[in-house]
Amino acid sequence: MAERRHLLDVDDLSAEEVERVMEAARSFSEVLRRPIKKVPSLRGKTVVNLFYEPSTRTRLSFEVAAKMLSADVLNFTASASSVEKGESFKDTALTIRAMGVDAVVVRHPVAGAPWLLKQWLDVTVLNAGDGMHAHPTQALLDLFTMRERLGDLEGRTIAYVGDILHSRVARSGIKACLSAGMRVMAVGPPTMLPPFLPPGVEVSHCLDEVIPECDIIYMLRIQKERQLEGGFPTLEEYARLYQLNEERLGKARPQVVVMHPGPMNRGVEISSRVADSPQSAVTAQVTAGVAVRMAVLFLLLGGGEGGEGNA
Amino acid sequence: MTFKVKAKLMEEADVRRAVRRIAHEIAERNKGASDLVLVGIRTRGVPLSARIAEALAEIEGVEVPVGRLDITLYRDDLDSLSQPVVRETHFPVDIGDKHVVIVDDVLYTGRSVRAAMDAIIDFGRPATIQLAVLVDRGHRELPIRADYVGKNIPTAAEEKVKVALREVDGEDAVYIGYED
16 A cells, blocks of 8 residues: 555445444543553654634544644644735645655535645545535444444435535535445425436435335535525424424434434524434544544554555 | 464463562562553553553552553654554553553664653653563663563564463463564
């Protein structure tokens, strides 16, 4: 494995590598329960968080993950940097390269920005969300959360509900779920479903019909600004048809798992009671996020060239 | 790369006797087995530690807690591993103020033991850390020695020592040979 490894989308990983991420993440969950949560694996490596879009949990999660592995972390937020003075993306990237870092975690509003970085830099690039394109670590942590709750995922049914058109969480997640052999449904108003979905994805416009069949209900965040684009007439109407509330949850299987990538709009796509219900895995997702990002950082940065060591 | 056998150095009965003797020495040195914790280094240290615990139960009538340790995260040669696999570490009890015996199959450079000690210290502050190995083949790169040794085997650096254990490999034996 002489070539440098990147994670731009979930299909950068083979099924076997996804399995290794899951296995490593399970071990890292154990590390996170230790009295001393830091392990020395990435000592001396530097990771830069390059965020051109607001983010709390993804940035914090990557930062905690890198720090628990003893890597040094630099945070770069576009709003507090030379970007405000007009520095281009490429110049910023080259500046970071000149500082000799080992990995860049990038979030950018433009799809493909991580791919550009990969062309310009000779460091490992991890995509933390690019435009409406991909969010691979979210898909992996979702997969991990589902497996912790349900065990084997083959043949299980998941419904992604809401604004799938604009959702990189759904785009990466659907790919990951299909590779895991799951039945995937896309549920939302026609204005919020993409014209093309991967083969095998079933489409529905009626949440009530779909709910009893689901093992996992994955609620997507309604981006309120989309209302102006005509995605839906009013938040109230959207909530009436697509909000996951207690009444709807009552029609689901008892073991159903409710997920949400956060931040939640309580009272819009998900009711407060459902968000805090025992079926909700929302906080489990956050915990899984740290373990899974540790696993990804470790597997991309920890190994080197050469054969299996023997000590 | 495959392992080519030059000679078989320990038979099943030799392994059994060595494990029993190590258990006796551990009990003697620690005046019993009450504050002991055995910690096997993955992979083959794990079944070895279970066998030592079994022998200690017979000798002293005490159930000694057995943990297992994955040292991947503490290795100093991660850059030379192409596909590092992280497995679970598990201690059944708090190791604070206990006498912790690290158990491994082969003691060679001492780097695994260094990594294991670092990992253990991150879990607490044991009263002592001791080391039990089935085979000591020499060529240390760190100032580390074993407290309990099944067999000392002088080797050349290019030789390999392979410990086979029933639980992992289907038989109990120690071979010397080389990678081809």
